[in-house]
Amino acid sequence: MCWEQSEEKMYECPDYLTSGPNSCYFDKNHTNPWTTYIITVTATNEIGSNSSDPQHVDVTSIVQPDAPVNLSLETNISANLSYLWAKWSPPPLADASSNLHVYHYELRLKPEEKEEWETVSVGMQTHYEVSSLKAGVKYIVQVRCMLDLGEWSEWSSERSIQIPKEQLPPEKPIIIKCRSPEKETFTCWWKPASDGGLLTKHTLLYSKEGEEKVYECPDYKTAGPNSCYFNKKHTSFWTIYNITVRATNEMGSNVSDPHYVDVTYIVQPDPPVNITLELKKSIKRKPYLVLTWSPPPLADVRSGWLTLEYELRLKPEEGEEWETIFVGQQTQCKMFSLNPGKRYIVQIHCKPDHHGLWSEWSPEMYIEIPTDFRVKDMVVWIIVGVLSSLICLIMSWIMIMKGYRMMAFILPPVPGPKIKGIDTHLLEVPLDSRNGKVLSPSKQKCLLVILYLKNTKKVTMATQKQLARLWHTTNIYMYPAIHEYAEKLTSLFPDPLKVVYLTNSGSEANDLAMFMARLHTRNFDIISLRGGYHGGSPYTLGLTSLTHYKHGVANGFGCTTTMLPDVFRGPWGGSHCRDSPVQTVRKCSCTEVACLAKDQYIEQFKDTLNTSVPKTVAGFIAEPIQGVNGAVQYPRNFLKEAYQLIREKGGLCISDEVQTGFGRTGSHFWGFQTHGVVPDIVTLAKGIGNGFPMAAVVTTKEIASSLAENLHFNTFGGNPLACVVGAAVLDAIEEDGLQKNSEDVGTYMLLELAKLRDKFEIIGDVRGKGLMIGVEMVTDKDNRHPLPAEEISQIWEDCKDMGVLIGRGGLYSQTFRIKPPMCITKSDVDFAVEVFCTALQRHVERAAAK
Structure with a gap:
């Protein structure tokens, strides 16, 4: 038996079976939350009955209540803030008449497209207000309840509500661009801003320069959405348009910033x-022709700040080629020297001055020149031409007979020592050596130049x-040559080095490489190696060591130099360290695969990174083989580990290929490939144009995009002439097999020079790869002290007098730099080594005489 605590009525168990x-x-259905039941069990037989002690059962604490019902949602927007008002009723079986127990409620909601719910404790009230909701978003809401400290009910059924969009005036639209794709018309495009949650209309308005009247866009459809199309009948040539876009809705309007369109420069007249x-x-x-014309009818003659320029062309009716004459601003032209009896075709076009488009x-139009003219003038000019030609022939014959050259008659004398025939032959001066042998004029060579080619005819013709076509235009205006050359050059690089920027010199290229590294990394410091040369500009002088x-002037802020890993002159080095057919005379315990010197130099490099620069750097620049410092080579794998350390510091790796590039090292086309690395930026110059002034920076698309976000411009970089020369040079290198020749002849020269090192005590080191060679001079091999500068100069002068030009370099100008043309032959090497040996022998004799 059971009965509710507040009632006297008793009930029997509703279900004995389940x-x-x-x-x-x-x-x-048999229970009522919020109620305490008093339960007894009565046992009955024929004799009588007995009842158990009463058991009090608080249904509230053991039965899960139903979910709240009648959930309703309302929304409102006030002061541009969105509100949600939720109301609900207790579950239907709740005993509303009881005050002993109360319900506690929770509400949860989420945007329809989200997964995570936001839950709010409501307390005992049956309504709740949620504020700061996102306008224009649809929300899902549920509630549940708990009786006192009992169990939570299930969540109620989902209810959804759309929060209306904010109703605001539209934001300011943005005019993106105005241009003329067809030259006959122009179109303006704009970007709509926020519409404030309301239907918004956009109107393009414009006024002409010098007028107060405002016009609306004549055509919103032709060019697509958010655009205005101006046909030629809507425009007035020579006029600047002031264009704005107005956005309007129920709450107000907003106007874009004005955009000024100079129709002169985008519409073809x-x-x-x-x-x-x-x-x-x-x-x-003779008869002459007079042409007159008028400006085009749509020209706005009321404006006086701009004028038209005219150009006319004519040709004989049966001819193919036109003769074009620039007339300037005048509207008439007189033409003389027309062929009598010919019928000519004449045309004329115009453009605004400065940067407009030609019409x-x-x-x-046709005109025929009559034949009635006198031949007197023609006879006179024929006689003058014949006499002039005769005089030139006589002078040429005299000069040839006396052995003079035309250059001596045309140019004034140049002060200083001369080398006869330097412009056509390299040092064609046969001189007797010390042993009386006559050196063949055809074998005198220059061993420090940037020329590559066996036959420059192809480059010259290109x-x-x-x-004859086009000398120069800035790369603001693209032309086929720059695309063709860029594609040809970047095809020689590994991925991802596929973007090129053309400049005029190595200093400019390294300037730009520094700029790119700093822009891309947002860091400032750049590290270079002692003894490196990367340019003479104020910017790159900080990298040059x-x-x-x-000099005693400020330069190259943010540039730090670190120890040069020189295995001959540095503190560590030995006989297995570098990638060269010739190793140093120093001894070490290194093996072919493990270089102890490299490990020591890397530790010093780490010390620089840890003590001399910030925690992050912009980059590290190095030549694969140092050029001006005398073909200094690093230990194997040094660059690979240095690149890794720099990248860990957030920096970029720059390879200066000004001297090592284009196959000079022989085994590879680029010097960095000999180190097994791929840099982030590569700079090129010198041989890139076979002597023509040009240079380049090659990098990745990601790094180039950082530069594209900033304005950088080079007037002459990548001009048509340079691009044609550069492309022809690449073709000639491949066709002449110059990379393979550099490897073969370079190895031969290194081995021949190594024989001289073993013979002469003053040669401390012979090093290099391909035709990038250095011969370092010392007082003796043990102490490695540099040979004094005056003695180096004497050897250098002796070589020059015998027909071999050698460069000088090194920290103390103690190294001969040998970088001959890549077309050099082994017989040329034999001659050069013989001359060098003779000069060294003379030096030994001079020293012994003292």
Whole structure:
């Protein structure tokens, strides 16, 4: 038996079966939350009955309540803030008449497209207000309840509500661009801003320069959405338009910043009109032609700040080639020296001065030149031409007979020592050596130049052809040569080095490489190696670490130099350290695969990174083989580990290929490939144009995009002439097999020079790879002290006098730099080594005489 605590009525168990024998089952229909039941069990037989002690059961604590019902949602926007008002009712079986127990509620909500819920404790109230919701978002809401400290009910059924968009005035639209894809028209595009949650209309308005009247866009459809199309009938040539876009909705309007469109520079004008041709006759001269014309009809003659320029062209009716004449601003032209009896076609077109577009040519007009003229003038000019040619022939014959050259008659004498025939032959001066042997004039060579080619005819012809077409235009205006050269050059690089920027010199290229590294990394410090040369500009002088290029002026802020890993002159080095057919005479315990010197230099490099620069750096620049410092080579794998350390510091790795590039090292086309690395930026110059002034920076698309975000411009970089020369040089290197020749002849020269090192005590080191060679001079091999500068100069002068030019370099100018043309032959090497040996022998004799 059971009865509610607040009632006297008693009820019998509703279900004896469900839970088995000796049990009573109450489902939710039989219970009432918020109620305490008093339960007894009565046993009855024929003799009588007995009841158990009463058991008090608090249904609140053991039965899960139903979820709240009648959940309703309302929303409102006030002061541009979105509110949600939720209301609900207690579960239907709740005993509303009881005050002993109360419900506690929780509410949860989330945007429809999200997974995570936001839960809020509401307390005992049956309503709740949620603020700061996102306008225009649809939310899902649920509630649940708990009776006192009992169990939570299930969540109620989901209810959803759309929060209305904020209703604001539209934001300011943005005019993206105005341009003329067809030259006959122009179009303006704009970007709509926020519409404030309301239907918004955009209107383009414009006014002409000098007028107060405002016009609306004539055509919103032709060019697509958010655009205005101006046909030629809507425009006035020579006029600047002030264009704005107005956005309007119920809450207000907003206007874009004004955009000024100079129609002059984006719309092609009509050709001139009213063209007249008149043939004038003169007693003293041949007949001549007078042309007159008028400006195109749509030109706004009220403006006086801009003028038209005219150009006319004519040709004989049966001819193919036009003769073009620039007339300037005048509207008439006189033409003389026309062939009598010919019928000519004449046309004219115009453009605004400075940067406007040329109009189409006017319709063809014809005029016939009469034949009645005197031949007196022609006879006189024929006689003058014949006499002039005769005089030139006589002078040429005299000069040839006396052995003079035309250059001596044309140019004034140049002060200083001369080398006869330097412009056509390299040092064609046969001189007797010490042993009386006559040196063949054809074998005298220059061993420090940047020329590559066996036969420069191909480069010369390409240059002359381009000279006749177009010398220069900035790379603001693209032309085929720059695309063709960029594609040809970058095809020689490994991925991801596929973007090129063209400059004029190595200093400019390294300037730009520094700029790129700092822009891309947002860091400032750049590290270079002592003894490196990377340019003579104020910017790159900070990277250059040679005494001759250091001056008492500020330069290269943020540049730090570190120890040069020189295995001959440095503190560590030995006989297995470098990638060269010739190793140093120093002894070490290194093996072919493990270099102890490299490990020591890397530790010093780490010390520089840890003590001399910030925690992050912009980059590290190095030549694969140092050039000006005398072909200094690093230990194997030094650059590979240095690159890794720099990248860990957030920096970029720059390879200065000004001297090592284009196959000079022989085994590879680029010097960095000999170290098994791929840099982030590569700089090129010198041999890139076979002596023509040009240079380049090659990098990745990601790094280039950092530069593209900033303005950088080079007037002459990548001009048409340079691109044609550069492309022809690449072709010639491949066709002549110069990379393979550099490897073969370079190895031969290194081994021949190594024989001289073993013979002479003053040669401390022979090093290099391919045709990038250095011979370091010392007082003796043990102490490695540099040979004094005056003794180096004497050897250098002796070589020059015998027909071999050698460069000088090194920290103390103690190293001979040998970088000959890549077309050099082994017989050339034999001659050069013989001359060098003779000069060294003379030095030994001079020293013994002292």
